[in-house]
Every structure is written in structure tokens, then in C-alpha cells.
Amino acid sequence: MKRRLGIQLPQLVILVFLVSMLGLAFRLDISLTSLLGDALVRLVMNGVLVLSLVPMLNAGIGINYGLPVAITAGLLGLCLAVNFKITGLPGFAAAVLFAVPLATILGYGYARILNCVQGREEITATFIGFSFVPLMNYFWAVAPFSNPAMLWPIGGKGMRPTIGLRDYFSKELNTLWSFHLFGITVPAGLLLFFALCCLAVGIFFKTRTGVAMIALGENEAFAKLSGMNISRLRILAVILSTILGAVGICVYAQSYGFIELYDAPQMMAFPAASAILVGGSAGKKTTLLHVILGTFLFQTTYVISGPIANALMVPEVAEIFRMMITNGIILYALVHEGKRTREKYAAS
Amino acid sequence: MLQLKNISKRFGRHFALHSVNLKVERGEIHGIAGINGSGKSTLLNILFGNPLIAETGGYGGEIILQGKSRRIKSPQSAIAMGFGMVHQEPAVVHEMTVAENITITREPVFPHSEKYFGRDFAPIDNRKSHKKAQEALGMFGVALAPRCLAGQLPLNMRQFIEIAREISRDDLKVLLLDEPTAVLNGSDSALLLRTLKNLARKGVTILYVSHRLDEFFALCDNLTVLRNGAVSGHFQRDGFSRKAITKCMIGGSVILSRKKANLTCRETILSLQKFSVSMPGESIEDLDLDIQKGEILGITSLSGHGKMAVGPGIMGLYPVLGKMLIKGRQAERHDTAAMIGKGLFMLPEDRRQLGLLQDHGVAENIVFSAMHCAHRFLRRFPCLPLHFPDKKQINRYALECVAAFAISCTGIAQKVRELSGGNQQKVCLAKAMTMEPEILIVNEPTRGIDLGAKERILDMFIAMNTTKGTTLVIASGELDELRRICDRIAVLYKGRLFAILAPDTAESVFIQAMSGEMAKV
Numbered sequence: 001m002k003r004r005l006g007i008q009l010p011q012l013v014i015l016v017f018l019v020s021m022l023g024l025a026f027r028l029d030i031s032l033t034s035l036l037g038d039a040l041v042r043l044v045m046n047g048v049l050v051l052s053l054v055p056m057l058n059a060g061i062g063i064n065y066g067l068p069v070a071i072t073a074g075l076l077g078l079c080l081a082v083n084f085k086i087t088g089l090p091g092f093a094a095a096v097l098f099a100v101p102l103a104t105i106l107g108y109g110y111a112r113i114l115n116c117v118q119g120r121e122e123i124t125a126t127f128i129g130f131s132f133v134p135l136m137n138y139f140w141a142v143a144p145f146s147n148p149a150m151l152w153p154i155g156g157k158g159m160r161p162t163i164g165l166r167d168y169f170s171k172e173l174n175t176l177w178s179f180h181l182f183g184i185t186v187p188a189g190l191l192l193f194f195a196l197c198c199l200a201v202g203i204f205f206k207t208r209t210g211v212a213m214i215a216l217g218e219n220e221a222f223a224k225l226s227g228m229n230i231s232r233l234r235i236l237a238v239i240l241s242t243i244l245g246a247v248g249i250c251v252y253a254q255s256y257g258f259i260e261l262y263d264a265p266q267m268m269a270f271p272a273a274s275a276i277l278v279g280g281s282a283g284k285k286t287t288l289l290h291v292i293l294g295t296f297l298f299q300t301t302y303v304i305s306g307p308i309a310n311a312l313m314v315p316e317v318a319e320i321f322r323m324m325i326t327n328g329i330i331l332y333a334l335v336h337e338g339k340r341t342r343e344k345y346a347a348s
Numbered sequence: 349m350l351q352l353k354n355i356s357k358r359f360g361r362h363f364a365l366h367s368v369n370l371k372v373e374r375g376e377i378h379g380i381a382g383i384n385g386s387g388k389s390t391l392l393n394i395l396f397g398n399p400l401i402a403e404t405g406g407y408g409g410e411i412i413l414q415g416k417s418r419r420i421k422s423p424q425s426a427i428a429m430g431f432g433m434v435h436q437e438p439a440v441v442h443e444m445t446v447a448e449n450i451t452i453t454r455e456p457v458f459p460h461s462e463k464y465f466g467r468d469f470a471p472i473d474n475r476k477s478h479k480k481a482q483e484a485l486g487m488f489g490v491a492l493a494p495r496c497l498a499g500q501l502p503l504n505m506r507q508f509i510e511i512a513r514e515i516s517r518d519d520l521k522v523l524l525l526d527e528p529t530a531v532l533n534g535s536d537s538a539l540l541l542r543t544l545k546n547l548a549r550k551g552v553t554i555l556y557v558s559h560r561l562d563e564f565f566a567l568c569d570n571l572t573v574l575r576n577g578a579v580s581g582h583f584q585r586d587g588f589s590r591k592a593i594t595k596c597m598i599g600g601s602v603i604l605s606r607k608k609a610n611l612t613c614r615e616t617i618l619s620l621q622k623f624s625v626s627m628p629g630e631s632i633e634d635l636d637l638d639i640q641k642g643e644i645l646g647i648t649s650l651s652g653h654g655k656m657a658v659g660p661g662i663m664g665l666y667p668v669l670g671k672m673l674i675k676g677r678q679a680e681r682h683d684t685a686a687m688i689g690k691g692l693f694m695l696p697e698d699r700r701q702l703g704l705l706q707d708h709g710v711a712e713n714i715v716f717s718a719m720h721c722a723h724r725f726l727r728r729f730p731c732l733p734l735h736f737p738d739k740k741q742i743n744r745y746a747l748e749c750v751a752a753f754a755i756s757c758t759g760i761a762q763k764v765r766e767l768s769g770g771n772q773q774k775v776c777l778a779k780a781m782t783m784e785p786e787i788l789i790v791n792e793p794t795r796g797i798d799l800g801a802k803e804r805i806l807d808m809f810i811a812m813n814t815t816k817g818t819t820l821v822i823a824s825g826e827l828d829e830l831r832r833i834c835d836r837i838a839v840l841y842k843g844r845l846f847a848i849l850a851p852d853t854a855e856s857v858f859i860q861a862m863s864g865e866m867a868k869v
Binding site for chain 1: 663665683684685686687688689694696701702703704705706707708716717719720721723726729734735736737
């Protein structure tokens, strides 16, 4: 039962760290309720991005280090929505609607490249991400957008690195249906959106195609012999991941209040990858529980450590501890997985 | 020479071995018999210091080698004491050449270089290394190019590489063999047995684990039988009796399956014309073969002569040349999905890697192909184009299969990884039966399966053929089994059809045909 819940040594360590941080925050008179409210927002803010890794992980392609590709599609959707000056929730919806077809096209191209390098997808994806970002930098510099709020104030050409969303749809989801409970602000609309995304992914992996994808992830040779169209399944997985990633950055941007262009997407894949590994997914099959648990643990340590560090006058210490523990856990997860795989083969 | 005293091993609460005592003299070939799960492999793993043993809490009892009590902690320590091991599934490095695999850790270096650079950094003399490898392989008359990459060779050749690696060691005192013939066919096994006898004459002690009785009769001086982790009998050479040993192994006797051959000529269902398959290590060239509707066709050959390539070639897993007519018509596409659509299905020889989803349950494995290729066991989501597996229907069907095939498992949700080889093969068969193929191609159906389960699986083939009229193509090196159940047996030699023989043809004729020594029929 314990294994089912996904709570093992790494999760336990980070939980202990979290609880001790909470205790410390309590002693330092930092408002726990606001911390928890923040933690909930950050869970969803990053959760969809983390969720976007699942289709590729389950299809055996590995962690989507090429997340910048998906993020670019999302950013294009966001920029289009801002360019047409659509505000409020419709603005957010428009951004998502613009982003999905773009993500499908980009995802297809991305998938075709990944299909050429079977077995080395993760490192290839990393470099696809790295090389895609400069390409997009050029695009952002010459993009024919017309809303002056997005362009350089001087000269009026090329996109700004940071576009404020305050006049458009900043925090629209965060405040939707949010209510107060014991002093904690519960962003119900945001949580609901995340739940719907999770549900969609969950349902997909219960369908015939989803089951085939998991089988492909477990044993490719078997899938081939069973007459499944492997390259089609892999392309589908990558497209799904890219679409989810694009939706993810839309959620992230509206929550953050800014669209960040140029080099900002470059490193976005790593926190997401860390979160899913912290959640305990280092094997073949990744569950929604890994996503939620991992994102929550990873992001909550982040939320709590900031204020504590400020209060203790040594701002570096909490950050150092946080990086040590989260990165240590990622390393542990990878090492532990290697060991478990060996044991599994030895036993069979 | 080697004495084991009260060896015990526990995995959790379960005793895999329970106070096993054994005494082996120098130059003796000692057989260890037992069905799957009787503890044979565990015993060898202890002797070879497999890390799995240490990780799961070590072993109990005492191992005495040449009068000294020894504790074996790791493979390194076992090797240092003079143990060598040949695994059931060859442990060779696929990325290295044949010669590199054989001389690994004992590579010959250029003269004097060792003095200057030390053992670790002395440059390897490839010519000497190739010569050494060829000598080792020559001991059992296998010709392999030393430069060939091991990963490109078929399973049995990789097994020969592993054996050559062990027997070419100068410091070898005790050789452990864990069902080395599981991946070899009859004539390859004979080669191996001859080599082992020579080795024993040179003073090497051999512990030979198997469940093939014939090999014990041909090879062993003494025999110990294990059942449920304990010694259930000792036999000496002059006291060997098939009946007594079998009884000791399974506590009962086995009835051999047999089918009467039917040689009436029927319509051709699948015709191969000038069919070539390029499968590494096991290719076919210009094969002309007609498969008749409703027959059981056996395909046999020595290893590397093409019997294993027929199925994968037909299913489109490897590049092919030539014509393939299904019911007189050439298929438009030649890939696995199209072939499955035409009513063909194949069970590969490598069950673990290709035949099953190890981490999925029994039920999921049984219905998998039917669900994905034939769109069965599905339920449509109302108003959306989404198809979900129909759990109820699947479970009902899987329960029927488990009963019909006598698959012993804790339940239909048990992972197939945890099943024994025989039960895994039954799951494969159930999967194939669910597809209701017109033609079923099976590669090495009984490899690595113990006596009792073997016969039950052969019975299932016969039943499938007689009741459902399924055409079966069975590629196997187990001539004895083919002769019992087939209608016709095709013998391949160097990738071409050499002869088609009736199953009641004398065994010597088969052997001649397989080695290409008979006048062509």
C-alpha cells in the first residue's frame, strides 16, 4: 500500500524538510495561511507544465527536455491574444485556443525529429530546445505584432522581453471562484482547471490508444510485433505533450502576470523534470499522483524557503538548502531507479 | 574437491534452498536436475557469488573447496577461487566482437608491453586475441569470424561465445552451467556435451544444471535431484533410470503428446517464392516453400541456418526479397500490422523480450493483441470517438483462458514477470488463440520450459490444429518434438530448403539433412 501512494524515501525526506520549514515559519510568525494559499497557486501554476511530461514519459520517449518548443507555442498563443486585445477570461481562453493548433504543428515537427533518434531522445530534446530558443529570439525581434504594449517603447519595433498582462488577463484564473477557508485563499477555479487537465490525461490513458502507448513505453519490440504503428503513437505522444505544455505556459503566464519572451523558456524544462522526479516517477509508468505530489512538494519548499530566508537575515541559506535537497532527491531518484531496474532483471 | 554443507537460502519468508548437501570430486561431471522453481539456479547463483544473493541477505551453510572452507561474496571472489559460470541466457557484451568477448579480462598483449605499461594499460594484440578465440571456438567446432559483433549473432552463437570464454580459462577449476542447452538445439547440444567431457578429462569439475534427462544420461557421472529447494534424490551413473529420476523431479510421470501425421495434399495457404530474409546471424536465401491449409509444418535446421528467420520474415520484421503469396495473392503492404490483418500471427522465441508485457497482468497480456489489432474487448464512450477496454468482458474472458490453459497464477491481475517459463508460454498461447489466426507461426515453443508443461503446450498445439483447423508453422531445433506433432518437416540448410521429410523418417536422415550431407530430395 505504501508503494501505491508513491511515498518512499525521497518523498519522506522532502516531507520532513517541509514540515521543519513550516515549524520554523510558525516560530518566526510568518503567516502560514498565506503560505498555503501561495502553495496552492504555485501547484497549479507549474502543475500543468509538469503534467505535460506524462504522455512522452509513458510512451517511453523519456522526459521532455524540449519543453521550450511547447512553451514557444504557448507564448505565441498568448501574444496573439494580447495583440488582439482580448481581455478577461475570454483572453485566457483565446490564448489557449490559439496555442493548441500551433502546438500541434510544432509538436509534429518536433516528433519527427525525435523519431529519427530513438534511444537518445532526452539529450536530443534538450538540444532541440536549446536551438529552438535562439531561432525564436530572431522571430520575436522581427515579429509583426501591432499592440504597442508588447513592443519596445522606443522605436516601436520588436517585442519586449517582458509583457505585462495586467490590462489583459493577469490572474484571471487565480481569482475565478476563489474563496476563503480558515484564512486560506483557495483558488477554486484554478484548481478546477488543473483537475480537468489531469482528468483529461487520466481518461486518455484509459483508452485503447492510451493503453497502447503505455505498452509501447514498456516494451517497444513487443509493440512492434503486435502490429502497432509505433512511429504514429510516438508522434501522438509528443504532440500531446506539446499541447499540454503550451496550455501549461498559458496558465503559468496568467498566474505570474507577465509573458516572458526571448531566453526565458530555455531552462523551463528543468524545474518541471525535477518536480516529476521528486514525485517518484523514475520508472516507465508515470501516474497523475506522481505529478501532483511532485509538483506540490517541489513548489511548496520554494514558497516557504523565501520568507524564512528573509526573516533569518541570511537569505542564501534557505535557498542553498532547498537546492541541495531537491537536486539531491533528483539524483537519488535516478540512482534508485537504476538499482531497482537491475534488481528487477536479476529477479526475473 | 567441492563440498556443500547445509546450504540454505531464503527469499523473504520463502525457502528457495533448504539444507542442501553435495559432494563433487575432481574431474567429475555432476548433474543437478529439477523442474523450474526447484532451486537449481539459486544454488548456482550462490556458488558464483551472484550479487542478488548478497543483496537479499546472503546464504546459510558452508562451501568447502579443496579442503578449505570458503565464503563466496561476489563473482570476483568466485572467479578468483576458480569458478566459471555459463548462464542460461548468455552474458556477453553485444557491443564487443567475438574475440573480445572470449578473451575479456585475459586479453593477450604485445610482448614486453606489460612490463612498461602494467597489465591495465598494455596494448592488446588483436591478432593473438583472434587466434585465441578461434582456438577456443574450435574446441567444439564452431566457426565464427572473431571480428563479428556479438550482438549481431543469434542466441545460440552467443551461448557458444560464453562457453568458449569460460573453458579457455587456464585457472578454471569448477565450471557451473545453468541450463546451457536451453538456447541450443539438439546437434549444438551434442557438440557442447562432447566438449564438456573433454574438459572433465583434463581435471575440471563440472556442475551441470538442466531439466533434460537425455543430457544427464549422456554426460553425468552422478546426479542430484532437487525438488522444492531440497535434495530429493541422489543417483549414480549405473543407477540412472528415466522413470526414477522423473518421479524424483516431479513426483509423478509424464505422458508424451503425439499426433498422427496427415500427409494428404491440401490447398496452399501461404506460398514463399525465392523468399530471402536478412536477419543477422540467421538469414534465408531464395527459399521456396508452400504451406498447406490446416497442416502442422515443422521447420528445423542447425542454428544459423535460417529456421528462426522464416517467421519474422513472413511477419515483416526484417527486410525481405522475393514473393510471398497469401491464398494466391501478393499482399500490398508487407508489415506486421498488415500481416496480422490477413490472419497471421507469430509467437517469438524470445518470450521475455518480445512475447509479453512483463509488467502487465495476465488478463491484459491475453487480450492485448485482440484489443489493438482486432478492436475487440472495447467499449465506446458515448458521443465521443474514444474506445475504452471493456474490463468486465476482459476479466470474464481471461478467467476462461486461465482455466482452459491451466495457467497457474495467483489471479488474472498477477504480473507475467512473476510466472514461470511454462506459464508465460501458456499466456502467449492464450493471446495467440484469442486472435484466432488462420496461420500461427511459433518459434521454439518449448525452449526453457520444464517437462510437464512442455507436453501440455504441445497438446494445445494439436488441439488448436484439430479442432479449429489452424495452420501451424513451428520452427524448432527440438527434432524429437517436431517429429511427434508435425505433418511435414522442412529442413533448411544454409538458408535454403534442403528437404521436406515425413515425421516418421529415421532420425539419422534428419541429422544428415540438417548437416547438408544427404542427396537432395
